[in-house]
Amino acid sequence: MNKTLLTLALAALLAACSSPVKLNEVPVEDKAATQVAAPPADAPAPQARSAVASIDARPLASVDAGPVGVLKVIYFDYDSFAIKPEFQAVVEKHAAYIKQDNKRRIAVEGHTDERGGREYNLALGQKRSEAVRKALNLLGVSDAQIEAVSFGKEKPAAAGSSEEAFAKNRRAEIAYK
Amino acid sequence: MINPPLSDRFFSLISKLLTLAGLLLGLVALPSWAQFRVEVSGVGLTQMPIAIAVMRGEENAPQKISTIVQADLERSGQFRGNALMLAMDELTRPDFSVFKQKGDEALLTGSITKLADGRYDVRFRLWDLVRGQDLGGQSYATPVGDLRMIAHRISDFIYEKLTGERGVFSTRIAYVTKLGGRFSLWVADADGENAQAALTSPEPIISPNWSPSGHELAYVSFEARKPVVYVHDVASGKRRVAANFKGNNSSPAWSPDGRSLAVTLSRDGGSQIYLIPAQGGEPRRLTQSASIDTEPVFYPDGSALYFVSDRGGSPQIYRMPTMGGPAQRVTFAGNYNISPAISPDGRWMAYIARINGQFKLQVMDLRAETNQSITDTGPDERPSFSPNGRLIVYSTQLQGREALMTSTVDGRIKARLAGQNGDIREPHWGPFLKH
Numbered sequence: 244m245n246k247t248l249l250t251l252a253l254a255a256l257l258a259a260c261s262s263p264v265k266l267n268e269v270p271v272e273d274k275a276a277t278q279v280a281a282p283p284a285d286a287p288a289p290q291a292r293s294a295v296a297s298i299d300a301r302p303l304a305s306v307d308a309g310p311v312g313v314l315k316v317i318y319f320d321y322d323s324f325a326i327k328p329e330f331q332a333v334v335e336k337h338a339a340y341i342k343q344d345n346k347r348r349i350a351v352e353g354h355t356d357e358r359g360g361r362e363y364n365l366a367l368g369q370k371r372s373e374a375v376r377k378a379l380n381l382l383g384v385s386d387a388q389i390e391a392v393s394f395g396k397e398k399p400a401a402a403g404s405s406e407e408a409f410a411k412n413r414r415a416e417i418a419y420k
Numbered sequence: 421m422i423n424p425p426l427s428d429r430f431f432s433l434i435s436k437l438l439t440l441a442g443l444l445l446g447l448v449a450l451p452s453w454a455q456f457r458v459e460v461s462g463v464g465l466t467q468m469p470i471a472i473a474v475m476r477g478e479e480n481a482p483q484k485i486s487t488i489v490q491a492d493l494e495r496s497g498q499f500r501g502n503a504l505m506l507a508m509d510e511l512t513r514p515d516f517s518v519f520k521q522k523g524d525e526a527l528l529t530g531s532i533t534k535l536a537d538g539r540y541d542v543r544f545r546l547w548d549l550v551r552g553q554d555l556g557g558q559s560y561a562t563p564v565g566d567l568r569m570i571a572h573r574i575s576d577f578i579y580e581k582l583t584g585e586r587g588v589f590s591t592r593i594a595y596v597t598k599l600g601g602r603f604s605l606w607v608a609d610a611d612g613e614n615a616q617a618a619l620t621s622p623e624p625i626i627s628p629n630w631s632p633s634g635h636e637l638a639y640v641s642f643e644a645r646k647p648v649v650y651v652h653d654v655a656s657g658k659r660r661v662a663a664n665f666k667g668n669n670s671s672p673a674w675s676p677d678g679r680s681l682a683v684t685l686s687r688d689g690g691s692q693i694y695l696i697p698a699q700g701g702e703p704r705r706l707t708q709s710a711s712i713d714t715e716p717v718f719y720p721d722g723s724a725l726y727f728v729s730d731r732g733g734s735p736q737i738y739r740m741p742t743m744g745g746p747a748q749r750v751t752f753a754g755n756y757n758i759s760p761a762i763s764p765d766g767r768w769m770a771y772i773a774r775i776n777g778q779f780k781l782q783v784m785d786l787r788a789e790t791n792q793s794i795t796d797t798g799p800d801e802r803p804s805f806s807p808n809g810r811l812i813v814y815s816t817q818l819q820g821r822e823a824l825m826t827s828t829v830d831g832r833i834k835a836r837l838a839g840q841n842g843d844i845r846e847p848h849w850g851p852f853l854k855h
Contacts, residue, residue, distance in 0.1 A: 293569050295607045295616035296657030300623070300643040350645065359779070360758040360772060360801065361626050361846070362671045362684065363728060363735055365647060366691035366712040369668055373689065391686070392646035393668050397624035418645070 307419035310340040319413045324370040338382035348420040351375045353393040356409035368393030371415045460494050462833040467500040471524035473508035476531040483567040492575035492589040497833030510545040516552045525550050539563050542570050546578055555581050568614050588806040592850040594628040599842025612837030629672050630850040638672035673716050682716035717760050726760040759802055763809040770803035770812050781814050794831030804849045815845040
């Protein structure tokens with residue numbers, strides 16, 4: 244019963260503090276976390292010492308829809324981080340859009356297929372997002388407007404273990420903030 | 421003496437017979453909806469037979485302590501449990517000549533009684549049947565929510581008295597599940613039971629890593645739509661951002677003294693390994709390569725880091741001094757070796773190797789530099805040693821579903837851990853806890 248109350252209190256608190264996690268050069272304490280409510284003072288029976296308090300994270304909403312009608316995904320060959328010629332135009336259109344307004348921000352999110360370890364694939368996905376970031380740099384987009392990140396194999400676009408699914412998952416996605 | 425209900429004893433006999441049959445056949449192939457939680461397979465060279473009596477009062481208690489203890493001892497690979505079909509309390513003296521004939525070498529007896537304030541009084545005694553000696557016992561007054569924990573402490577007592585080594589049954593394991601698009605980070609007992617969620621999220625969670633104190637978990641959460649490292653106090657739910665630099669922040673590993681975290685950051689381009697103070701602060705870069713360096717883990721004395729690098733063209737495991745210095749390659753077989761874990765005594769390294777396209781758990785003897793494959797399943801991921809160095813927990817696939825398994829370091833005895841619904845992955849074995 245206590246755990247339910249605590250969970251509800253935490254959920255309500257987190258719903259109220261729904262701002263995205265701040266990006267810092269030096270990590271600071273997450274203020275929302277330190278405001279977590281203490282367990283209720285009127286606990287009836289003796290508390291179990293092995294209790295675990297729960298946090299429920301909320302999804303973020305995005306703000307900018309990006310250039311109309313332009314693909315936001317770039318696909319890659321197996322074991323490759325090279326942007327294929329057929330995607331060059333896509334990169335150019337995004338570069339043009341971002342440069343129109345220096346307040347525009349994007350995240351380039353790199354992904355891999357499901358084969359291999361999670362952390363190593365996180366790093367491989369990063370090579371894909373950084374390839375797109377560098378291509379945008381060459382077209383004049385400032386690094387202040389781009390953050391290259393990776394999801395590794397954690398967010399496949401296509402389920403399954405076929406070559407088709409693998410090909411759809413080896414990608415970099417452009418997300419406008 | 422109270423007679424236990426026939427249905428319970430019948431159930432226990434069937435369970436015992438199935439486990440025995442499974443051990444003889446070498447594999448227990450039980451359907452996933454089976455009520456029998458412990459699926460132990462394999463035969464060890466030396467398994468001490470131990471008789472386990474029903475505890476007086478157990479049939480009315482919310483937890484069947486003798487059953488939990490038996491499952492613990494069998495999962496260690498070092499015991500073969502013989503469930504007795506009668507209750508014996510801690511004051512009952514066994515007839516040693518009768519037990520000697522049956523071949524059991526030890527006996528557990530005990531009782532569980534509800535107290536006026538709602539707590540439970542749990543008592544037990546361990547007998548050495550070979551020498552006819554009382555090995556002692558304990559008594560506990562405990563809230564109902566801690567009954568499973570008390571059962572595990574009894575298992576620890578028995579394990580330590582009979583093997584001379586510290587038991588891991590009171591330790592905890594963290595792991596992640598994915599179900600219907602939601603991800604959860606769980607903290608469970610070492611048998612996979614009693615899982616409680618520390619975090620639920622619509623975005624992935626990976627790489628949980630226990631602090632040496634056992635009170636905090638570092639992990640990577642994608643709830644900010646990028647990988648960020650958090651440090652999370654499990655009991656209170658208070659957490660803080662440990663690393664949120666530009667780009668990726670991942671692969672946290674606590675130093676053995678609890679003062680630092682090794683992490684992988686992409687803030688300077690590429691994926692490189694840094695050391696950050698556990699309380700937060702400026703990172704110090706440890707690797708200087710143009711390749712991927714990731715998955716740092718500390719050698720138990722803190723003097724070195726093992727990590728994965730593809731600086732040689734494909735991912736291999738290397739070792740470098742924590743304070744900086746040249747890296748030495750550790751794995752040479754095959755072209756894909758990742759996810760190192762070092763045993764607490766520094767002797768063994770568990771890791772994942774891609775062999776003929778399959779990802780398989782390997783154990784390397786770091787002194788002899790020999791290694792062997794220890795699983796028949798796959799793909800295997802993310803091995804982690806128990807704090808007494810005797811067992812490895814890892815994730816694998818069974819019948820097309822992700823599952824957590826433990827194995828003895830030699831691969832002989834394996835057990836599947838009870839788990840949640842959905843896919844289950846990313847286990848990390850927590851440390852010994854101070855009581």
